[in-house]
Each structure stands twice: as structure tokens, then as C-alpha cells.
Amino acid sequence: MSRVDELLLLADSVRGFMPPEEGRALTGAGLDQARGGTWLEVGAWCGRSAVYLGAAAEARGAVLYSLDHHHGSEENQRGWEHFDEDLVDPADGRLNTLPHWQRTVADAALEGTVIGLVGPSLVIAEHFAQPLDLLLIDGGHGDEVAWGDYRAWTPRLVRGGTLLIHDVFPDPADGGRPPYEIYLDALASGRFAEVSACGSLRRLVRL
Numbered sequence: 720m721s722r723v724d725e726l727l728l729l730a731d732s733v734r735g736f737m738p739p740e741e742g743r744a745l746t747g748a749g750l751d752q753a754r755g756g757t758w759l760e761v762g763a764w765c766g767r768s769a770v771y772l773g774a775a776a777e778a779r780g781a782v783l784y785s786l787d788h789h790h791g792s793e794e795n796q797r798g799w800e801h802f803d804e805d806l807v808d809p810a811d812g813r814l815n816t817l818p819h820w821q822r823t824v825a826d827a828a829l830e831g832t833v834i835g836l837v838g839p840s841l842v843i844a845e846h847f848a849q850p851l852d853l854l855l856i857d858g859g860h861g862d863e864v865a866w867g868d869y870r871a872w873t874p875r876l877v878r879g880g881t882l883l884i885h886d887v888f889p890d891p892a893d894g895g896r897p898p899y900e901i902y903l904d905a906l907a908s909g910r911f912a913e914v915s916a917c918g919s920l921r922r923l924v925r926l
Contacts, residue, residue, distance in 0.1 A: 723750075726774035726827055733823050735767030737857075741885070742771035744917035748881055749775025749853065756781045756852030759875075761840055761868045762885075763787035765806075765816050766823030766833075768857060773824070773833040781852070785824075786836040786843060789817040840864075844871035851875045856901070857885035865897035873905070873925075882911055882923040894919065 727746060731739050749758070749772050758776055763769055763785040776783040790813050808815040817837060824833050836843055840858060854876055858868050876882060887902045888894035902921050905911040911923040 723774045723778055726770055726777075726829075729827055730767055730770035730774070733767040733770060734765040734819065736764070737768050737771065737885070738918055741918045741920040742768065744915070744920050744922070745771040745855065745883065746775045748883060748922050749781070750778060752779050752781065752853055752881065754780050757849050758783040758853040758855075759786060759851050759872065760784070760855040760857065761786050761872060762856070762858035763789070763816075763820055763835070765819040766821075766827075768855065768885075769820065769824060769833050770827050770829065772853075772855065773827060773829040777829060777832045781832075783833045784836050785820070785833050786838075786840060787816070787820070787858070788839055789820065789837060790814050841867050841871050844875075847875070849875075850877045851880060852877055853881040853883070855883040855885065856898070857883075860886060860895040860897050862897050865901055869901040869904070873910075876925040878925055880925040881914075882925060884921045884923070886919050887916075887921045888919055 727743060730742055745768060758781050760768055760772060769785045772783050806814045806816055824830055854872055856868050858864060873882060884898055884902045886894055886898045888899055905923055910926055912926055914922045914924050
């Protein structure tokens, strides 16, 4: 079994919301990249997508920055559908997925490839100057958060770079609207063209 295949099996077992077929589409998008480069995922949770993308980043000699404040999105909070009591820090009562993310990346032996960025996305974006060859937007799905991530990070994508947007649901009954709306905006802007779709994952290229 190849190293990539081993990491895919590990990613399947990590706590998270990324369906395996969409995770493998992430890996495939990464493997299609030119060798080297700087990648970023916005939204890390417990590290599932970091392993799917990290497997490709390691194979391509790239670095993947995995960004999250690690306190969960609105839908992850107490009283909401995706709340998980096991992730609550007893010291302050807040969700804290960082220790789980760290364990996931360590178990995958990807600590030299997947680099954690801990803090608010927009604050980090203001101080992040490196151009991006690949960007995954999979953070909070509220209007302000999703649009903030899209507007802060997509200008950093180089021409020919890959934009991946997760949880794109054309039918409102299937999920929140902001990821779908930023996907539509990317296409309407003339700066991106769609390459492929897998479930709720959309892959675009920066023109």
C-alpha cells in the first residue's frame, strides 16, 4: 500500500464531516498540482481534511497551512445539530478541537508538511503575504464568516491556482446558502472557471 493510500485510510477514520469520496477528490486536486507550492485550508476541525490534502501536499512537496480558531462554527455550538460534548474544554466550557487536530497530524506523521495556523481567519489573512497555489474554503457557513474568508483569501491565489469550496448545496434544503453563493460569485466574477464537482465539493481554477 502506498503512503498516500495509507493516509487516505487514516483520514477516513478521523472525526469530521468530510465524506470520504469528497476527501479523495481533495487529494486528487492536490495531486494534480505542480510540484511544490503553498496551500491553505480555511477550516480544519479535527484534521480530517488536513490529512486528505496533506497526503497530496507531501507527495507534491508542498506545504499546507491548516487554519482554524478551533472553537467551532455556529452549527457546532451547544444546542445545535453538530455539537459534540467530547470536544468541550472543561477549563472554560468552549469547544476546543486543537488537541484533536494536533493528534491527527502527528498520527499521520505530517507535521513537516501540514502547518497549523491558530486564530481568526481575517486577522491572519491581513498578515499572510505568501501567494497561494491551492485554497480550500471550508470554515464557518454563516454569511459574514463565509464571505469574509472568500474575500480575504481568494485574491492570494495565483493564476492557475486551485480554489476548492466545500458544502456547496444548490438546494437550500440540503445545507446553508453562503458556500453556494460564494461559489456562484466566483464563477460570475470571470476570475474562476469550474473544473469538477464531487458531492458538495467544487473545484475551480484561477484564470
